[in-house]
Amino acid sequence: MTGPIHDVRPRASDLLETWNGEAVDARAVPVHPVSRFRAIVLEALAGGGRLAALFGRPAEGRVLLTAVLADDPEGRLALLSTLVDGAYPALSAEVPAAQGFERELAEQYGVRPEGHPWLKPLRFEPPLRPVRDAFGRRDPRATIPGEYPFFAVEGEEVHEVAVGPVHAGIIEPGHFRFQCHGEQVFHLEIVLGYQHRGVEPLLQGGPDRRSLALAESIAGDTSVGHGLAYVKALESLAGRPPPARAMALRGVALELERLANHVGDLGALAGDVGFLPTASYCGALRAEFLNATAELCGNRFGRGLLVPGGVRHDLGAAEAQAIAARVRGAWEKSRRAAGLFFESPSVRARLEGTGAVSRETALALGLVGPAARASGVDRDVRRDHAFGIFRFVHVPVVTADTGDVFARAWIRLLEGERSAAFVASQLENLPEGGARDPLGPLAPGSLVVSMVEGWRGEIAHVAVTDEAGRLARYKVKDPSFHNWFGLAMALRDGQISDFPLCNKSFNLSYAGHDL
Amino acid sequence: MLLLRTVLHLAALLALPPLLLGVVNRTKSIFAGRVGPPLLQPYLDLAKLLRKGAVYSRTTTWVFRAGPIVGLAAVASAGLLLSMGGAPAALSFAGDFVLFAYLLGLARFATALAALDTGSAFEGMGAAREVTFASLAEPALFLCLLVLARATGTLSLSGMLGPALPGAWGSAGPALLLAAIAVFVIALAENSRIPVDDPNTHLELTMIHEVMVLDHGGPDLAFILYGASLKLFLFGAILSRLVLGRGDGALASEALFFLGVLCFAVGVGVVESVMARLRIVRVPQLLVGASVLSVFALVLLLR
Numbered sequence: 001m002t003g004p005i006h007d008v009r010p011r012a013s014d015l016l017e018t019w020n021g022e023a024v025d026a027r028a029v030p031v032h033p034v035s036r037f038r039a040i041v042l043e044a045l046a047g048g049g050r051l052a053a054l055f056g057r058p059a060e061g062r063v064l065l066t067a068v069l070a071d072d073p074e075g076r077l078a079l080l081s082t083l084v085d086g087a088y089p090a091l092s093a094e095v096p097a098a099q100g101f102e103r104e105l106a107e108q109y110g111v112r113p114e115g116h117p118w119l120k121p122l123r124f125e126p127p128l129r130p131v132r133d134a135f136g137r138r139d140p141r142a143t144i145p146g147e148y149p150f151f152a153v154e155g156e157e158v159h160e161v162a163v164g165p166v167h168a169g170i171i172e173p174g175h176f177r178f179q180c181h182g183e184q185v186f187h188l189e190i191v192l193g194y195q196h197r198g199v200e201p202l203l204q205g206g207p208d209r210r211s212l213a214l215a216e217s218i219a220g221d222t223s224v225g226h227g228l229a230y231v232k233a234l235e236s237l238a239g240r241p242p243p244a245r246a247m248a249l250r251g252v253a254l255e256l257e258r259l260a261n262h263v264g265d266l267g268a269l270a271g272d273v274g275f276l277p278t279a280s281y282c283g284a285l286r287a288e289f290l291n292a293t294a295e296l297c298g299n300r301f302g303r304g305l306l307v308p309g310g311v312r313h314d315l316g317a318a319e320a321q322a323i324a325a326r327v328r329g330a331w332e333k334s335r336r337a338a339g340l341f342f343e344s345p346s347v348r349a350r351l352e353g354t355g356a357v358s359r360e361t362a363l364a365l366g367l368v369g370p371a372a373r374a375s376g377v378d379r380d381v382r383r384d385h386a387f388g389i390f391r392f393v394h395v396p397v398v399t400a401d402t403g404d405v406f407a408r409a410w411i412r413l414l415e416g417e418r419s420a421a422f423v424a425s426q427l428e429n430l431p432e433g434g435a436r437d438p439l440g441p442l443a444p445g446s447l448v449v450s451m452v453e454g455w456r457g458e459i460a461h462v463a464v465t466d467e468a469g470r471l472a473r474y475k476v477k478d479p480s481f482h483n484w485f486g487l488a489m490a491l492r493d494g495q496i497s498d499f500p501l502c503n504k505s506f507n508l509s510y511a512g513h514d515l
Numbered sequence: 516m517l518l519l520r521t522v523l524h525l526a527a528l529l530a531l532p533p534l535l536l537g538v539v540n541r542t543k544s545i546f547a548g549r550v551g552p553p554l555l556q557p558y559l560d561l562a563k564l565l566r567k568g569a570v571y572s573r574t575t576t577w578v579f580r581a582g583p584i585v586g587l588a589a590v591a592s593a594g595l596l597l598s599m600g601g602a603p604a605a606l607s608f609a610g611d612f613v614l615f616a617y618l619l620g621l622a623r624f625a626t627a628l629a630a631l632d633t634g635s636a637f638e639g640m641g642a643a644r645e646v647t648f649a650s651l652a653e654p655a656l657f658l659c660l661l662v663l664a665r666a667t668g669t670l671s672l673s674g675m676l677g678p679a680l681p682g683a684w685g686s687a688g689p690a691l692l693l694a695a696i697a698v699f700v701i702a703l704a705e706n707s708r709i710p711v712d713d714p715n716t717h718l719e720l721t722m723i724h725e726v727m728v729l730d731h732g733g734p735d736l737a738f739i740l741y742g743a744s745l746k747l748f749l750f751g752a753i754l755s756r757l758v759l760g761r762g763d764g765a766l767a768s769e770a771l772f773f774l775g776v777l778c779f780a781v782g783v784g785v786v787e788s789v790m791a792r793l794r795i796v797r798v799p800q801l802l803v804g805a806s807v808l809s810v811f812a813l814v815l816l817l818r
Contacts, residue, residue: 161636161720168717182643183795272721273791274713280547346710346791354794496640497795500718 014040015069015078018449020385023236026447026464029066029079037065037082038089044069044078045095050366050379052077052451053460054091054101055475056109058129059083063109068449068462072384077449087112090119097366100481106134120148123193123514128201145193146175153179153186161496165194172510180496188491188499190484195514203474207234207308207442211471216303219478219512224250224257224293224302225454226476226512229461232387233450234308237442237465242388244431246310251389252426253293253302253311255419256327258455260289262370262412262419263334265507269409270341272501273350281337288330292323292423310436315427324427331420338413351406355490355502358403367486368479369457370411371506375403381453395422405498408505442469454479456509478512520602520765527773528594532744533557535751535780539708542784557744564737572730575632582629583731583738586622590745593618598673599752600772601680601760607673612660615672616653619705619749622742623649630727637719641726644795648711648723651802652704655697658809662694663757665816676756684760693812695757699782700805702750704798706743709787711798721795751779 014036016029032040045051053068062085069078082088090113091098102113103122110131113119121135124145133140135148145165152160158181165173173194179187199218203211215230216223228250235242242250267282290300297305297313305311315323341347357367362375372379380397382390398414400407442465450461457479466472487506491499537554544551553559571580596615598604604611627646630638663675666683684691704711707724719726728739755775761768793801 159636159639161640163720168719270791272716272718274709274716274787275791276543276547276788280549344789344791346793349797350791350794495794495796497721499720501721 015044015080018077018079019075020077020381020387020449020451021232021236023239023443023446023448024079026445029081029447031064031081031083034082034084034088037067037080038091040080041067041069041091042094045097048073049078051091051095051097051101052458053449053462053475053477054098054105055462055473056084056105056111057464057473058109061085063105063111065105065111066447066462068460070385072379075385077385079447079449084111086110087114089114090116092116092118096364096485097482099485107140110134121193123196125193125196125198125515145196146191150177151179151187151189155181157181158186163499165191174510176499178491178496178499183495183497185491185494185496185499188488190488192484192510192513195511197511197515199515200474200476203230203476204471206471206474212307213303216306218476218515219480219509220301221261222257222454222456222459222478222509222512224253224306225452225456225459226461226478227302227306228254228388229450229452229459231306231308232452233448233461233463234439234442236448236450237446237463237469238308238440239443240309240437240439242310243434243437245314245433246435246437247389248426248430249296249311249315249435250306251393252423253296253305254452254454255395255423256289256293256296257302258419259327259331259334259416259423260286260293261455261507262416263289263338265412265504266334266338266341266409268504268507269351269405269501270347272504273347275341275344275347278337278341281340282334285330285334285337288326288333292327292330295319295323295326307436309439310434312436314435315430317430320427320430324424327420327427328424331416334416335413338416342410342413348406350501351409352402352404354405354498355494355505356402356404357486357490359401361489362403362486365485365489366482367457368482369453369455370408370415371483371486372457373397373399374407374411376401379458381451381458385451387450387452389426393422393426395419405501405505442471444469456480456507456512457483476515478509478515480508480510480513483508484513516765517602520600520769521605523769524599524602525595525605527599528591528597528745528748531776532748533561533741535747535776536744538777538780539784539787542781543788546785546788557740561737561741564732564740565734567733569731569733569735572633574634575730579629579632579730580735582625582632583735583742585625587738587742587745589618589622589625590742590749593622594745594749596672597749597752598676599756601677601756601768602765603673603677607671609670611671611673612664612675616656616660619746620649620653622746626727626739629731633730635730637722637726638729640720641722641724644723645727648704648798648802651799651806652701655802655806655809656701656705658806658813659694659697659701662690662809662812662816665813666691676753676760680756680760687816690812690815691757693808693815695754697805697808697812698750698754698757700801700808702747702754702779703783703786704802704805706747706750706783708783710790710793711801713792721792723795747780747783748776751776754779 050070052070056063062083066081093115108128112134126141161178163176165175175191177189216227218226264286270278293302294300359376362377447464452459460477462475464473490502536557595606627642630642666687667679712723759771759775
């Protein structure tokens with residue numbers, strides 16, 4: 001950042017209103033004193049708003065906090081900032097959804113949120129600037145994940161079970177610490193950070209030739225989701241929306257990613273409860289959707305499809321028809337395999353009532369995506385903050401109300417149904433014209449919030465450019481960032497033997513959280 | 516002739532059990548639309564494990580090493596007491612069914628102790644689950660054996676599963692049917708199959724039996740796996756004789772017996788293919804259900 005940030009004139013408005021994918025002048029974001037900032041944010045959240053992102057960047061030797069507030073029913077975003085140094089009163093004391101953001105700030109910039117109920121390192125990343133450690137560790141650079149005092153329960157017959165970071169299956173590393181009484185879980189503490197690669201600093205200073213590949217690998221199973229948020233941010237900063245045909249193809253890729261993962265998750269859930277037929281069918285059918293993505297761009301995970309300004313691979317009419325037919329067929333089979341699963345009484349008995357997250361909890365923690373919708377929280381970026389093709393074609397949003405493993409599984413089936421119909425109809429009616437436009441230079445001194453509904457939920461990227469039009473700060477928020485705490489709450493007072501099933505029903509990303 | 520049959524049964528007891536696991540796995544793979552592993556794969560796995568060395572944690576004692584050996588020896592001894600295909604067992608005396616049940620109990624005790632010896636939270640949890648469920652499965656097994664004893668009027672396993680059994684179907688058919696269903700449920704629980712446990716899962720927190728043996732490797736693991744397949748065979752033998760036992764000639768009853776054991780393995784595979792696992796809190800209800808069935812059977816006999 002450049003410019004006299006601290007020189008704040010009184011403004012007519014407390015907030016700078018924007019929307020998903022609109023670049024604004026970074027200096028137009030109102031900067032308030034901390035107490036005023038806190039009051040405005042709390043008031044907005046109490047009025048039904050949502051904290052979509054909260055991030056810092058260095059300014060004038062201090063840290064400029066910027067909050068992105070989302071008004072989902074109106075489809076509007078609002079920005080406001082404050083300058084902090086050393087410590088400030090935590091938002092998390094009143095707004096649990098801010099807990100992760102404030103721990104991240106403490107870790108990255110040494111800003112101590114006073115009164116934070118759970119002030120522990122988030123991902124054990126080294127600070128972005130030399131600071132006094134907010135957690136009181138001697139050397140924040142030398143820490144290893146999980147090196148901190150765990151929450152402990154004491155008493156007769158209370159025992160502790162530690163799982164990970166190395167797991168029995170081929171999955172990402174994460175540490176889970178259960179405080180149990182017999183089979184009952186009092187508390188689950190989740191420690192992440194083993195996958196931290198420093199994605200945000202790597203993207204800063206760009207865009208360069210690595211940037212897109214980096215964005216696509218923020219979370220390996222959400223290549224299209226994160227890649228799309230990134231290219232969308234660049235296009236907004238350059239002021240060049242992609243051609244209609246590219247928008248449609250991007251929407252197809254995003255929904256194919258959702259289909260592959262939802263179908264794979266249904267199979268994995270079946271595997272976890274020992275229900276073989278669906279486990280093996282869905283495992284094979286997931287590959288059909290991955291293969292369809294490969295026909296789209298040559299990569300099963302959609303890498304290399306997106307490019308700032310459009311898509312790199314166009315489809316012929318015959319190819320598009322063939323993929324559409326293939327997706328319809330694969331979905332028909334998937335629906336039958338999932339039907340077997342949901343119609344089996346033993347499966348329903350296993351899923352229903354397991355790992356329930358109440359609507360209140362989901363709202364308080366700011367859960368996103370299928371996990372939120374399963375608890376009756378009606379929120380979907382494709383509708384609330386429509387982007388790209390979803391501004392023209394609406395995909396119905398599905399919600400459930402029980403918030404248990406069954407609801408999270410059921411949501412996946414219903415969403416898959418809508419996505420498959422969307423993919424097939426888009427491929428059959430692709431807009432004419434080119435699929436890629438050249439991208440101009442990025443606007444200097446601008447800020448853009450780019451949100452995408454990935455298959456796990458809301459992906460929010462915030463890009464800020466410097467005076468030369470380079471990325472001065474790039475903030476990434478994966479849906480798992482909020483949802484990991486939802487998993488911890490799903491286990492509270494549950495059975496420890498239900499953990500693997502609950503974990504699979506959320507299926508969160510370790511890499512996306514750890515960045 | 517009897518001696519020949521006894522020798523045949525002992526040979527079958529030692530050689531056939533891993534094949535049952537192969538049959539179970541093949542059944543499951545057919546249901547899943549896969550080719551599946553070869554039928555004889557369990558033998559190859561055992562051979563592989565026996566060739567390996569074992570790693571022992573420094574925190575374990577001789578208890579840990581004794582677990583697999585005692586477990587296998589106890590189950591194999593229990594096999595000596597079991598009559599197969601209507602022929603008398605190698606070892607038989609009045610009340611031997613109590614020893615049979617407690618030899619199985621001893622095997623479990625040795626495995627649970629070995630698990631506790633590791634001091635791992637997982638294994639302790641698994642041992643706690645295993646003995647909790649066993650304390651419910653054991654009464655059910657005893658009740659079933661009592662039904663058999665009452666129906667056949669004998670107190671040894673050889674008598675209960677011997678020539679008197681086919682006749683008992685005529686006089687006490689309903690009771691024996693209830694007992695057979697209960698034995699099948701107990702067999703699923705005792706052998707850690709779905710719906711009680713999932714032998715294929717890698718998720719430690721949901722395991723019951725498997726989690727107790729996570730720290731064993733090499734020959735120790737081979738003993739454990741072999742012992743587990745022996746146990747499955749024992750239950751298959753009881754059920755096969757109970758359900759298909761007909762007394763017409765040695766050859767026919769032998770053929771029926773082995774066919775029955777094979778059908779048992781297929782049945783286990785079918786159950787695993789069409790059912791999901793129960794929540795662990797529901798397992799006691801299943802086992803109590805098995806006990807209730809055998810109590811009903813006993814009431815039918817005693818009225």
